[in-house]
Amino acid sequence: MENNNAPEDSRPAGNFIRQIIDQDLAAGKNDGKVVTRFPPEPNGYLHIGHAKSICLNFGIAEDYNGRCHLRFDDTNPHKEDLSFVEAIKRDVQWLGFSWGEKEFYASDYFEQLHDYAVELIKKGKAYVCDLSPDEAREYRGTLTEPGKDSPYRDRSVEENLDLFARMRAGEFEDGSRVLRAKIDMASSNLNLRDPIIYRIRHGVVHHQTGDEWCIYPMYDFTHCLSDSIEGITHSLCTLEFEDHRPLYDWILDQLATPCHPQQIEFSRLNLQYTVTSKRKLTELVEEGLVEGWDDPRMPTIAGLRRRGVTPFAIRDFCDRIGVTKADNSVEMGLLESTIRDDLNAHAPRRMAVLRPLKLVIENYPEDRCEQLNAANHPQNEDMGTRKIHFTRELYIDRDDFMEVAPNKKFKRLVSGGEVRLRNAYVIRCDEVIKDEQGEIIELRCSYDAATLGANPEGRKVKGVIHWVSAAHAIAAEVRLYDRLFSHPAPDAGKEAKDYREYFNPDSLRTLTQCYLEAALGEAQAGDIFQFEREGYFCLDPAQTADGKPIFNRTVTLRDSWAKIEKQAGGK
């Protein structure tokens, strides 16, 4: 059955941009069409902030039966690279969006853009300026003082045409001349003080156009015209471009263009305890503070993917944060909650011991091995069951045993006490074995054979802990991640500190002696599981030098016990 009559309640909440589009549609604008675009510059990897824009632009296209173009804003060959183009395409696709045939590059339009520039010159609205960068800055004025007209402002159309042609022909050096729009050097909006629209760049090979050009158009000139050429109806961008909108409109108003798209600005995402500035992410990568763009600690799409975050969770997160013009600071807890919601519903459960402590069940025969059934999901029978091995020698987590309970609420294993082994029997700790240093190295226990799938007679056993069979366990490395920075706004700069000073040295903790239940041996790279009582973990594509699998912790389980411990005055 088709769902083209899908009820409105199945759609994401309307935001102010969707309301504008609704009004435009009601007013019959744009022939009832909605065309958006996602315009990344290929000079880095996409991050969670881009995901917000991607979900907005592609989401609107989907819901309004329109289309969304992927357009690479590649006007600055100095910083851009083909590898970034490829990574961006991979990430947008992975998020679940498709642009069909609508893959464009601003560089596709270089010839048209050049012709528009010539048109502007002919209309007396642009001129070649010979001011040096330093001189240009002086002439520009300041926030409170108007600028001064360039001495080259009144060159004739013929001279400008000639000079611009020679700029293109490569006659002039980098920085010696630029093409500027002739607007108003006294404008209170600095973007209108005769902005530069073309600059000279020799000796760089553009990833799309090679060495065909030595002049490159600036963003302000390129973006509005690219939008118009593509028939974009709503050009959505972040707040810092608000001051550029008068220039966007001015250029389109001067030229004979196919259409005049509407620029609408929204506030960018600020996520606490991380940074989402391409410059800073690039520095983290280049300075080696992280292992690469896809380091699981990075807020990049590639990093989140390697961490085990699903495309659904990211899209759901983008729905939850909404779209407004207000500055915001989204808590990491919201992202984590969104991730848990998805993974709780879909991740199969497994048992894994991260900090192993040997446990021997003395009244269990040495040669015996039971194959017990364990549900893959406690609330979803459709996810089936698996076999787990129960034997005399097991591993449990060191944190699940204490010789003496620290408080009345502690319900894990203690000396002389009982605890339920998840999916198996109730055991009692009879003896604690220590080494010369007094460190606990082994537990001697006994099990109650009558407690498999049944409560013990005449007593209550509250605690449940996870375990693995020593003989069947798979050795693995587990990487625990924490926030990248120790400050909620590392780049706020309140104390004029560099964000790097807030880098969290404990953002990665590696556990090399972990044991996984045997079923995890079949996991494929990218598979995500809930390690019961620990969190969600994703199998990394890499493995250790000695061939051990590596699991990345996506996010912990919500841990109310940790809160109790903390309130009780630390552990």
Added chain:
RNA sequence: UGGCCCUUGGUGUAAUGGUAACACUACAGGUUUUGAUCCUGUCAUUGGAGGUUCGAGUCCUCCAGGGCCAGCCA
């Protein structure tokens, strides 16, 4: 004594002049072979002051606080 923009609970959003809603967090309980999940309950009169109106979070004025802008970056 430059311009533009923003301001609803701890956080993010909703309410489009008709009597503050949702999610996250926190806290208090209940269920539970994951201290998970799930369930229940509690937590704001909308930055401030005036004004318009029968009625203002929504409209107007002023004030305060915050953000962005002086790249031949995007």
